[in-house]
Amino acid sequence: MPLHNHKVIIDDLFTTEAMAKPLNVHRISRKERNAEAVYQMIHDELLLDGNSRQNMATFCSTWLEREVHELMEECIDKNMIDKDEYPQTAEIESRCVSMLSTLWNAKECTNHAATDCPPAIGCSTTGSSEAAMLGGMALKWNWKARRIAAGKPYDKPNLVCGPVQVCWHKFARYWEIELRELPMEKGKYMSSPKDVIAHCDENTIGVVQTLGTTFTGHYEPVADVHAALDKLQQETGLDIPMHVDAASGGFVAPFMHPEIKWDFRLPRVKSINASGHKYGLAPLGCGWVIWATEKDLPEDLIFRVNYLGGQMPTFALNFSRPGGEVVAQYYNFLRLGYEGYIKVQEAAFAAARYFAAGLEQFNLFEFINNSSKGLPLICWKLKDDATPPFSLYQLSDGLRERGWLIPTYTLPPNCEEIVVQRIVVRHGTSVDMLSLLLKDFKEVIAELTENPPLNPDKKRTSFNHS
Incomplete structure (x- = not known):
């Protein structure tokens, strides 16, 4: 059979009609298209992106083990929120929360029925920004409850912090909170206990300290600020809680700097957020928030729904979201352990x-x-x-x-x-x-x-x- 007989030769992809003209990318087309051609065009467009491995700006994971890629593909259909349909994925999330609670030194309870030892509580999120906002919301709700119980106004809340990531500016604007972000000084690129105390008052819902600032990577002096807040309470009666934004440091300090007290070993630290997809080594889209005890997460922030099958509590900002990132985080915890994380860091x-x-x-x-x-x-x-x-x-x-x-x-x-x-x-x-x-x-x-x-x-x- 002659080779020039085009009727029996399979067309090369780039000679097909689907590839003969540019796509209309601003309206959904009237007709369907060849799957292979559409994939190839999108694949080629993505070549115009930068190489993520050469992106020295990002804190996020840009290299993942082959097993993580495979687990992500296997979990592409799993909805993290649907705990009735995907109970094992829900169990894996719960195990991760337990592991993080231990890693960050939450008080362990052998008897969860004991009233003097409520267990830590937490959840996965789409990233550390969502987790930070959940921690901030809990601070505001608890502060409001205390103000109402004392018969005092609660219309002027403020949050005191050092140099923070933009998610805290979003939180303050969205939830109408005055953000008292302490200015930097040359040679001093993070907050000091003295500055923090100077900005606290009865309307302060909490103090945020960052374990690894976005701007310079410094750990803020969490323990020193904690001690200053203890002194403030002794002098004025103001009992101000703390939240630690450990977006990056939460997966670095426990392995590289275990001597630094920044976590639930400090009683004022009521909540911690971290990015699993940064130094936690999970793929993009994984964050965590942990509260020291159940009472630190106000009941008003928990919603219970039954329309996915079983009775299900939820307190994240997002509802439906993929479960693969949580499964991949669990893989890293099992795969690396303390020894592996220490080696990596x-x-x-x-x-x-x-x-x-x-x-x-x-x-x-x-x-x-x-x-x-x-x-x-x-x-x-x-x-x-x-x-x-x-x-x-x-x-x-x-x-x-x-x-x-x-x-x-x-x-x-x-x-x-x-x-x-x-x-x-x-x-x-x-x-x-x-x-x-x-x-x-x-x-x-x-x-x-x-x-x-x-x-x-x-x-x-x-x-x-x-």
Whole structure:
């Protein structure tokens, strides 16, 4: 049979009619399309995204074991909220809550019927932002209940915190709470006990401390603030609870810095949120919130529904959501244990130290954090006496052309004039990979020095297709 007989030859995908013209991407088409062709077009469009492994800005997991990929595929149809239909997935979530409660030193109860020892309680969420908001809501509801019981007004709640992630700004705006975010000072990039106490009053629903700030990676002084709040109560009678935003540090400190008291060992810490999809090593879409005891989660925030089969309590903001991320988190807990998590985090810190040593050789940068004061994160600025013919923004642009995303940003008030860069070293970021990044740093710095930009102070925004 002649090869030129097109009637019997299977068309190459890229020669089919479906691939002959661009898609109308702003309206649903009238006709259906070939599945393979649509997949190929979307697949090819996604090639225009950056390489997540070169995204040094993100705290989120960008490398996952093969077994996690397989479990995610097996769980693609599991709805986390439907505990009647998927009881084993619900049981796995419960086991994870128990493991985290133990990891964060919640008071253990051998007899859950004992009134003096209520067990910890918690749930999975779509991320740490949702978990933080749940913790904040519980603080507000409990504060309101105390105010009502005392016959006092409850219309002016406030929340005291150091430099926080944007989710806390959202929480304050959405729930009409005054956010008393303490300003930074040069050389002091987190809250201090003295500043926290100065901003607390009878309308303070709680104090938030961050274990690994987004801006610089520092652990805030949770235990010192706790002690200051104890003293405040002795002097004024104000009994102010704490919430710890451990989005990243909650899966680092227990393994790398167990001597630091930041968790439920401190009685004022009523709730903790963390991102499973960051240093917990789960895929994107996994967060956790744990309360020290059942009484710390107000009953008013719990809804009970029966229209999915059985009687089911729910207190997350989202309802239907995938169960795969929780199953993958459980896999990591079983797979790694303490020994494995210590190895993983030790490797991240070792890689961070390697990068910091390499960066130091340029004699241009001053470290805000060289990974010795919290997370395996390197944050730096230009030295005060450094006068390169380019800005950090332009250095970021040059590195972006080589595929690297190195965030450049200003610090919060009162340090807006300080421009910094940062890399987050996480699981899958190898020393070899960082050696290539340092090589590109060297080449980009040389290029910018040899051909200085016209405006070395020009700020650049993130690239997008808009």
